[in-house]
Amino acid sequence: MRPLLSAAAVLLLLLLPLAAGQRFRGFSYLLDCGAAAPSTDSRGLRWDPDGPYVSAGSARPLSVQGLLDPTLASLRVFPYRPAAKFCYALPVDPNRRYLLRPTFFYGPSSTAPPVFDLIVDGTFWTAVDTADDILAGSASHYEAVFPARGRNLTFCLGVNPDYTDSGPFINALQVIQLHDSVYNATDFTGSAMGLIARTKFGSTGDVERYPDDSFDRYWQPFPDSKHAVSSTHNVTSADFWNLPPPDVFNTALVAEQNAPLVLQWPPISLQNGSYYVSLYFADTLANSSRTLDVNINDYQFYEGTVTSAGLSVFATQWILSGLTRVILTSKSVLPPLINAGEVFGIFPIGRLTITRDALAMESMKRSLQNIPDDWIGDPCMPHGYAWTGVTCQEGQNENIRVISLNFSSMGISGSLSPDIANLTALTDISFANNSLSGTIPDLINLGKLQRLYLNDNKLNGKIAQTLGTIQPLRELFLQGNELGGAVPQNLLNKTGLTSKFCPGNQFTQPPC
Secondary structure, X not given: OOOOOOOOOEEEEOOOXXXXXXXXXXXXXXXXXXXXXXXXXXXXXXXXXXXXXXXXXXXXXXXXXXXXXXXXXXXEEOOOOOOOEEEEEEEOOOOOEEEEEEEEOOOOOOOOOOOEEEEEOOEEEEEEOOHHHHHOOOOEEOOEEEEOOOOEEEEEEEOOOOOOOOOOEEOEEEEEEOOOOOOOOOOOOOEEEEEEEEEEEOOOOOOEOOOOOOOOOOEEEEOOOOOEEEOOOXXXXXXXXXXXXXXXXXXXXXXXXXXXXXXXOOOOOEEEEEEXXXXXXXXXXXXXXXXXXXXXXXXXEEEEEEEOOOEEEEEEEEEEEEOOEEEEEEOOOOOOEEOEEEEEEEEEOOOOEOHHHHHHHHHHHHOEXXXXXXXXXOOOOOOOOOOOOEEEEEOHHHOEEEEEEEOXXXXXXXXXXXXXXHOOOOOEEEOOOOEEEEOOOOOOOOOOOOEEEOOOOEEEEOOOHHHHHOOOOOEEEOOOOEEEEEOOHHHHOOOOOXXXXXXXXXXXXOEO
């Protein structure tokens, strides 16, 4: 299949003067999930407990001998509750994009580790399955780049009953604010990127991380003793938009003289789709250059000159499917080479609950106590992961609306926010058998409301006459409260209304 390029096509970046980033910019987080106190790892990075950013789950120590990463010594486990999503809420800059990297290590177990979904700001990201890594005795790392869609970014673990019958878990979470230039060719207004591979070709060492990379990206080695070459001259990483660490240019795979360099990379089969591909080159000889041709699956990706100063070439929408073959051929005396590469899958950002409804739900949440622990993140999205008790529907103009609230017998206390009346698509409300106090707000704006169950609470005050003007209202149950005054005549005389006002209230008309 022929690659599909963006309007910018393939972008060539040489010597763009950008200052090197600080350790971590702006709103960035290194969270040690389940930890009781901060810790510092072998690279001097401070990890903080995750407790202030999550309201669900329980901490659990992990007793495994010989752990090199202290963040694997604890984890947070969440209950198995099908269709629930348990979220971290992290303050962010709404105008930035963020690298997210959760880490998972279940430890020794007689059963297979749980499989579950990852969700960011209402968008399904991927399913987590750590079984193969556990067999190899290693942790599982996932990575993606998402734009901030508000002042809080929510990272969620979703319980999908189609996978397993146990709750999700997490050991560590990194959320790092990226420099404005990094991956900036992708249209993040409608897309996010999930990492497929990030490789340092010719490397025989360990995974490369900070301090060589100011965003703590993981660069996997790609050993090949036949073609591996080392270099000692320095390439300035600040000269490249994506700010790769300088050390990725210190090794390379170099073809034999008069022969192409053929790589199967990434080393996995890919689903048919659009991918972000970035390749990095630097001549391994000082003050030298060579000309080469790069083809990916028989389509030309780049043709030009590589110097010792370095070169980055990337495409923002390159179509890949199945196994990928990269072929580099020489166009000069010196053979072709490659130093590093990154591949991301590009996927659409999902829709969110309409802003009016989302704000009303947040206001309602603030006025209540003892609420379900999954009331974080988008109230409706993604599909199948609405808040407990909330039912949503796609309405006119493809807007996602809240249409039903069923919070019966949940042990909820507090009061009803007047902003509940902003949920104008509601057809059903039930707070029956809880401990609500205060008055019933004016619901005149709920022109689609059919059923209202507020019975068996501690509500007081009077019933507003406007309740009787809601034409579709067919069921109204208010017994078992502390309401007073007279029941409005337009409710008592409303045709087709099934209602119950007594016992338990103190109405003067009709008396209870």
